[in-house]
Amino acid sequence: MDLAAVAPEKKLDSTSIDEAIAHLQSxxxxxxxxxxxxxxxxxxxxxxRLVDIARVIRDDLGFDYLSSxxxxxYLGAGDHLEMVYHTYRTSGGPALVFKAxxxxxxxxxxxxxxxxxxxxxxxxxxxxxxxxHFPGHPNLKRILMWEGFQxxxxxxxxxxxxxxxxxxxxDSRWPGGHVHRAEEKNVFGKNVTYPPDIxxxxxxxxxxxxxxxxxxxxxxxxxxxxxxxxxxNELVVNMGPHxxxxxxxxxxxxxxxxxxxxxxxxxxxxxxxxxxxxxERNTYLHNIPFTDRLDYISSMGNNHGYVLAVEQLMSLGRxxxxxxxxxxxxxxxxxxxSRIVNHLWAIGFWLNDIxxxxxxxxxxxxxxxxxxxxxxxxxxxxxxxxxMRFGGLFGDLPDRLKSVSNLTNDRVRDYNTMQFLTEMINxxxxxxxxxxxxxxxxxxxxxxxxxxxxxxxxxxAINYSAAGPLLRGSGVAYxxxxxxxxSIYPELDFDVAVEDEGDMYAxxxxxxxxxxxSVRILKQILPRLEATAGESIWADGKPGAYAPRVPHGxxxxxxxxxxxxxGYYVVSAGGRGGxxxxxxxxxxxxxxxxLTPMGIMxxxxxxxxxxxxLGSIDIVLGETDR
Amino acid sequence: xxxxxxxxxxxxxxxxxxxxxxxxxxxxxYNWGRRNSMWPMLxxxxxxxxxxxxxxxxxxxxxxxxxxVMRATPRQADLMIVSGTxxxxxVVPIVRLYNQMPEPKYVLAMGACASGGGPFKExxxxxxxxxxxLPVDVYVPGCPPTPQALLYxxxxxxxxxxxxxIANGDDVPWYxxxxxxxxxxxxxxxxxxxxxxxxxxxxxAEAAAAELPSIGARDLPxxxxxxxxxATADATAxxxxxxxxxxxxxxxxxxxxxxxxxxEDIREKRRLRALARKALRATRRAVAAEEE
Ligand code: SF4
Numbered sequence: 001m002d003l004a005a006v007a008p009e010k011k012l013d014s015t016s017i018d019e020a021i022a023h024l025q026s027x028x029x030x031x032x033x034x035x036x037x038x039x040x041x042x043x044x045x046x047x048x049r050l051v052d053i054a055r056v057i058r059d060d061l062g063f064d065y066l067s068s069x070x071x072x073x074y075l076g077a078g079d080h081l082e083m084v085y086h087t088y089r090t091s092g093g094p095a096l097v098f099k100a101x102x103x104x105x106x107x108x109x110x111x112x113x114x115x116x117x118x119x120x121x122x123x124x125x126x127x128x129x130x131x132x133h134f135p136g137h138p139n140l141k142r143i144l145m146w147e148g149f150q151x152x153x154x155x156x157x158x159x160x161x162x163x164x165x166x167x168x169x170x171d172s173r174w175p176g177g178h179v180h181r182a183e184e185k186n187v188f189g190k191n192v193t194y195p196p197d198i199x200x201x202x203x204x205x206x207x208x209x210x211x212x213x214x215x216x217x218x219x220x221x222x223x224x225x226x227x228x229x230x231x232x233n234e235l236v237v238n239m240g241p242h243x244x245x246x247x248x249x250x251x252x253x254x255x256x257x258x259x260x261x262x263x264x265x266x267x268x269x270x271x272x273x274x275x276x277x278x279x280e281r282n283t284y285l286h287n288i289p290f291t292d293r294l295d296y297i298s299s300m301g302n303n304h305g306y307v308l309a310v311e312q313l314m315s316l317g318r319x320x321x322x323x324x325x326x327x328x329x330x331x332x333x334x335x336x337x338s339r340i341v342n343h344l345w346a347i348g349f350w351l352n353d354i355x356x357x358x359x360x361x362x363x364x365x366x367x368x369x370x371x372x373x374x375x376x377x378x379x380x381x382x383x384x385x386x387x388m389r390f391g392g393l394f395g396d397l398p399d400r401l402k403s404v405s406n407l408t409n410d411r412v413r414d415y416n417t418m419q420f421l422t423e424m425i426n427x428x429x430x431x432x433x434x435x436x437x438x439x440x441x442x443x444x445x446x447x448x449x450x451x452x453x454x455x456x457x458x459x460x461a462i463n464y465s466a467a468g469p470l471l472r473g474s475g476v477a478y479x480x481x482x483x484x485x486x487s488i489y490p491e492l493d494f495d496v497a498v499e500d501e502g503d504m505y506a507x508x509x510x511x512x513x514x515x516x517x518s519v520r521i522l523k524q525i526l527p528r529l530e531a532t533a534g535e536s537i538w539a540d541g542k543p544g545a546y547a548p549r550v551p552h553g554x555x556x557x558x559x560x561x562x563x564x565x566x567g568y569y570v571v572s573a574g575g576r577g578g579x580x581x582x583x584x585x586x587x588x589x590x591x592x593x594x595l596t597p598m599g600i601m602x603x604x605x606x607x608x609x610x611x612x613x614l615g616s617i618d619i620v621l622g623e624t625d626r
Numbered sequence: 627x628x629x630x631x632x633x634x635x636x637x638x639x640x641x642x643x644x645x646x647x648x649x650x651x652x653x654x655x656y657n658w659g660r661r662n663s664m665w666p667m668l669x670x671x672x673x674x675x676x677x678x679x680x681x682x683x684x685x686x687x688x689x690x691x692x693x694x695v696m697r698a699t700p701r702q703a704d705l706m707i708v709s710g711t712x713x714x715x716x717v718v719p720i721v722r723l724y725n726q727m728p729e730p731k732y733v734l735a736m737g738a739c740a741s742g743g744g745p746f747k748e749x750x751x752x753x754x755x756x757x758x759x760l761p762v763d764v765y766v767p768g769c770p771p772t773p774q775a776l777l778y779x780x781x782x783x784x785x786x787x788x789x790x791x792i793a794n795g796d797d798v799p800w801y802x803x804x805x806x807x808x809x810x811x812x813x814x815x816x817x818x819x820x821x822x823x824x825x826x827x828x829x830x831a832e833a834a835a836a837e838l839p840s841i842g843a844r845d846l847p848x849x850x851x852x853x854x855x856x857a858t859a860d861a862t863a864x865x866x867x868x869x870x871x872x873x874x875x876x877x878x879x880x881x882x883x884x885x886x887x888x889x890e891d892i893r894e895k896r897r898l899r900a901l902a903r904k905a906l907r908a909t910r911r912a913v914a915a916e917e918e
Contacts, residue, residue, distance in 0.1 A: 146715055150816035153750050160750040175900040189754060192817035194827050196835030203813045241719055244668050244698040249716055270716040271672055274749030296673035362684045369685050383676060383770060622672055
């Protein structure tokens with residue numbers, strides 16, 4: 001579907017961002033004011049009018065897609081909490097950013113779930129980690145931590161048990177030069193005070209009702225569980241967090257009527273590793289290896305989003321050189337290879353979920369291994385590449401590829417890099433995709449299991465902030481590489497894969513087309529690499545600063561990752577010289593937000609389909625829970 | 627076990643029976659069976675799980691070493707590979723799963739996270755290593771460990787099993803008269819609670835009720851002050867001392883070690899410079915604050 005075919009245009013919804021802001025200001029002079037802090041953009045909305053104005057932004061101005069909603073704690077700089085919303089038009093273009101502020105005590109901001117369902121999990125996260133209350137939210141429970149946890153950990157004055165200092169490097173390490181184990185200072189690894197009235201007995205209660213009590217299932221578990229009372233064939237089924245088809249430690253609580261799912265509640269946080277809190281202690285550079293561990297299938301893509309965000313901030317300052325052409329070409333190549341890895345993995349495990357246990361995976365991970373060999377030889381690690389830097393890369397391609405783990409005397413695994421790449425891109429990967437299609441696309445069982453299952457309509461996909469193949473499988477041709485292009489994508493020739501049906505099969509088809517498009521991009525990258533051979537990957541020929549100082553401001557860098565839109569919201573609160581640590585570091589994780597419509601997609605299907613639907617969304621827990 | 631090994635026992639085998647009968651100890655036979663049919667649990671936690679899957683998949687294929695298939699239920703598994711970050715929220719089901727595994731059972735901590743918290747150790751929801759709750763048999767370092775490293779760790783576990791003997795009751799507790807005690811399952815309260823610490827927590831809560839200073843739990847401001855104090859103490863000590871500190875003076879360098887000493891020297895100089903810079907910045911800040 002091409003972009004011109006999208007609904008007839010209203011006048012306001014094709015205005016530029018400045019015009020849109022001007023419109024808002026003239027319509028609501030007392031509720032909307034421009035955000036004129038240095039390096040910030042967008043508007044600040046008076047929170048009492050937030051819902052009305054959000055409706056105007058969505059309906060009149062046409063910003064129908066809420067990409068990210070997150071909170072920032074400005075302790076010491078205004079002493080308020082702030083919700084930041086990034087909205088986009090699905091027809092493409094830059095973001096309209098709006099914010100709402102509230103006091104730190106009794107923090108309260110009206111919920112936007114009634115406007116964008118996609119705000120659901122993100123507001124729950126803001127409640128959980130920042131302690132902002134959202135009146136109007138249908139199910140405001142903690143989402144990453146458990147109910148009953150003490151405090152809201154992302155607040156600036158909340159300190160973790162192993163807290164040492166606000167920012168790294170810790171003085172004791174550098175320049176102090178002492179390394180100690182955190183346990184020596186805090187033997188219990190806790191920073192909690194137990195209230196005098198703590199009821200240990202209740203905590204030990206493991207009855208069914210207590211287990212589901214904190215979930216907000218919308219059903220009366222006790223009634224269902226109580227066999228003697230009301231006669232019913234409804235049943236609560238728990239799947240996970242230990243379950244082979246939840247792709248990690250994800251948990252779903254289903255209410256089923258016979259075999260049919262009546263409601264589904266995703267429960268997450270079992271892999272919540274405090275990425276953002278740690279990220280705010282780290283220096284900017286320090287965060288790159290941590291981003292690898294978000295979506296650990298495609299670490300190159302994660303690196304890319306983060307460096308884009310920080311580069312956006314750095315470009316506000318004086319001493320900044322944008323990456324060279326060769327650097328950009330290498331970045332795109334790595335990212336597209338990751339996308340191939342990601343989709344092969346996703347399709348393989350989706351087949352696992354619909355019953356083809358592990359055999360197809362074995363075919364697809366074979367090609368993945370070759371790509372990982374390449375990553376290992378270039379970046380030093382198979383999975384955690386830690387490859388990109390601000391304004392550059394860790395290193396250029398080596399002349400010859402050797403498997404790092406077989407360095408000595410390995411004549412078998414020693415290739416000329418360009419030859420290896422040419423072969424891989426022109427022959428091996430296309431061959432794998434052909435094989436995959438031959439086995440699956442017309443496969444009767446695959447079609448039977450997936451056509452018409454897990455349907456997400458176009459309107460819902462947009463309203464629920466779905467991203468990536470999930471969004472494009474529902475007929476929305478929204479790909480950030482085209483909608484708000486970055487790097488050298490504008491000059492590359494490729495199509496946005498899109499399917500209209502919105503079911504599991506459509507998502508599979510989108511992934512297969514994207515595999516082909518990635519190969520198409522890679523084929524265009526090869527001559528560019530050859531043409532730039534020998535050029536530096538750094539603008540001034542030498543690596544960038546080890547600890548860059550980043551100017552004051554905010555930035556939202558986003559990329560189209562294998563799983564969908566991966567965004568990084570970074571706030572730098574530096575003074576004149578800039579800051580060396582991010583003040584706020586937030587990851588808009590596609591795997592997390594794509595789970596929001598899981599409930600409506602599963603309703604009415606069988607339990608066995610739920611597993612497949614989850615597989616077709618393609619989540620990875622490192623990113624879901626962060 | 628190779629045929630040859632089977633024949634190498636302390637009992638003489640008549641020549642005509644060689645290669646027809648084998649004499650071995652019961653322990654050896656028993657361990658041979660166990661070590662070569664270790665079924666891991668199909669259980670992945672985080673990034674390391676991906677490498678674990680790669681180890682099980684076509685290229686590395688741990689079935690070759692007797693780890694045959696991964697079983698999704700703990701009741702059929704001999705080995706728990708803790709492949710990834712153990713969070714406070716997840717450790718509860720993990721301990722429960724461990725309790726459901728039949729004896730003999732083994733735990734392999736795969737990667738930095740499972741061994742000691744790894745890169746996420748300082749996180750508020752992260753447990754600093756699986757061994758805080760379960761007995762771990764083998765630790766495999768790496769982030770993530772390569773499939774080769776994991777295989778090596780698994781073979782190390784096999785060697786450990788080889789060393790066990792059914793003659794020794796400590797090696798094989800699962801043959802004891804009473805069944806093994808299950809590991810107490812932690813509880814999620816205001817923070818994670820190890821039931822073994824219940825008494826202590828009760829006392830803490832009582833102390834808090836009586837407004838006594840709390841014991842055991844960390845008092846944050848005091849600890850921060852402590853860290854700050856020790857940092858300033860360090861800084862002043864270094865600033866007051868002559869450029870080379872005591873340790874380096876006592877160290878008599880052999881003449882041949884010049885490059886090493888040079889490197890050390892440079893490091894030391896950089897350290898001192900950084901300290902001086904830091905002190906300067908601090909004074910500037912203080913002055914600026916005063917002016918305001
Ligand atoms: S050790 Fe590294 S790779 Fe493994 S789970 Fe931890 S962060 Fe991930």
